Amino acid sequence: MEWVVLAAVVAFALVLLVVVVLGLGRLGRSATTVAPPRTVPGDVLAPPDADVDATPEPAVVVPTLERPEKPASRLIRLRQRLAGSGALGKGLLGLLSRDHLDEDTWEAIEDLLLGADIGVAPTQELVEQLRTRLRVEGSADARTVLREELVNLIDPTMDRALHVSGADGQPGIVLVVGVNGTGKTTTVGKLARILVAEDRSVVLAAADTFRAAAADQLGTWGERVGVEVIRGPEGGDPASVAFDAVKEGVDRGVDTVVVDTAGRLQNKAGLMDELGKVKRVIEKLAPVTEVLLVLDATTGQNGLIQAKVFSEVVDVTGIALTKLDGSAKGGIVVAVQRQLGVPVKLVGLGEGPDDLAPFDAGAFVDALLS
Known part of the structure; x- marks a missing residue:
């Protein structure tokens, strides 16, 4: 009988020991401390192994390109x-x-x-x-x-098409000339918008190196529509900038390169000779397909004198007539065509970025008679 009691006591003690051991195990596990997530400045949660001192990558800002008007x-x-x-x-x-x-x-x-x-x-x-x-x-x-x-x-029979395509896969080269104050650089920027609206790839050359503002202005025009602008040092060789831009256009296989030149006064023979040099240097890489002379429609007969001198230097193929609204008299369209024997191809009638359009004789006369 005593052995039975002793066995029962031992069994009870063993059960009690097992219960105590299991309880202590659970308690130990529940007491394990889990480190909370750390935070970085700005209350942004970071995983436990994050480096709180790491500098975040700067956000890349992609500019929104404008869609020029057709x-x-x-x-x-x-x-x-x-x-x-x-x-x-x-x-x-x-x-x-x-x-x-x-x-x-x-x-x-x-x-x-x-x-x-x-x-x-x-x-x-x-x-x-x-x-x-x-x-x-x-x-x-x-x-x-x-x-x-x-x-x-x-004269509706004149060819008013802009020749902006080259032969044999070469880009079309458009040389834009004119005196300062006619809106020449602005016209180059607006022409780039017309070409982009027609889904053409374009490179602009800021060859007016004597005016830093001209290169900056052209750069702004290019950024707005995603067009690359090639520029050189202020006061640098304009022919060198034009050459680099045309070479870039040829290497990349773009459709058109538009070259903005410095405004030339018709009584500065040396500067006019330099303009001829720009054209000769360009044509070592690709033929110039269009020479646009930008004229201010409000200058009247003085604009005709400018037109004649420029045509003798670079063989003008078309006229871009700016500021035809307001004080312009309209008849300059006829006079300048008679003077040069070349057509007015573009007209500008306002300050807006898309206020430049191809010239059409019938539409122009209809507008005059409206």
Whole structure:
């Protein structure tokens, strides 16, 4: 009996020992401390092994590129603006609509055309054509006759296409020239927008190295539409900058390289010779496909003097006529074409980035007569 009791006591003691041991094990595990996540400045949670002293990578800011307006919609808007300053068209229609066209009326028409900077010879031709047609056709609508003769005077047969493509896979090279103050650098920037709107790849050359502001201005134009601008040191060799830009364009296989040149005064023979040098250096790499002369439409006959001198140096192939709204008289379009024998290809009518459009003779006359 005593052995039975002793066995029971031993068994109970063993069970009690097991229970105590298991309890202590659980207690030890529950007492293990887990380090909380550390924080870095700004209350941003970091994993336990994070390096709180690490410098975060700077965010990469991707500039938002602008989407230039398509040329077709530009023509509509620019035509509306030009119509607002159509004093020439209104004056002509008012005189031609008189019941009796006497000599005094025809003299007034001639004075109006001369005052619009059309030029003596074109004015005499237009007046003669109008007199003949209105006398012969009698009941002809004066507005219709005037429109047809003005379009003929501007010459719709001229090739007004911008030659911005090269041959044999080479880029088109557009050389932009003109005196300071005509809006030349701005025109280069706006032309780049037209080309980008047509899905062309473009490189710009800031070859006006004598004005740091010109290179900076062109750089801003390029950044807005994602176009690379090649520039050199201030006061550096313009021909070298132009050469580097064309080489970049050839190496990259871009569609068009547009070269902005320094504004040249027509009475500075040395500077004009330098402009000729720029063209010669460029053509060691690729032919120049277009030479655009930028003229301020408000300068009138003085602009014709500039045009003639530039054409003798670099063989101008087209005119970009800026500031045609406001105080511009409109007739400069006819006069400059007659003076140079080259067409007006681009017109600018405002300060907006897309206020430059291809010139169309019919749309221009319609705007004048609106």
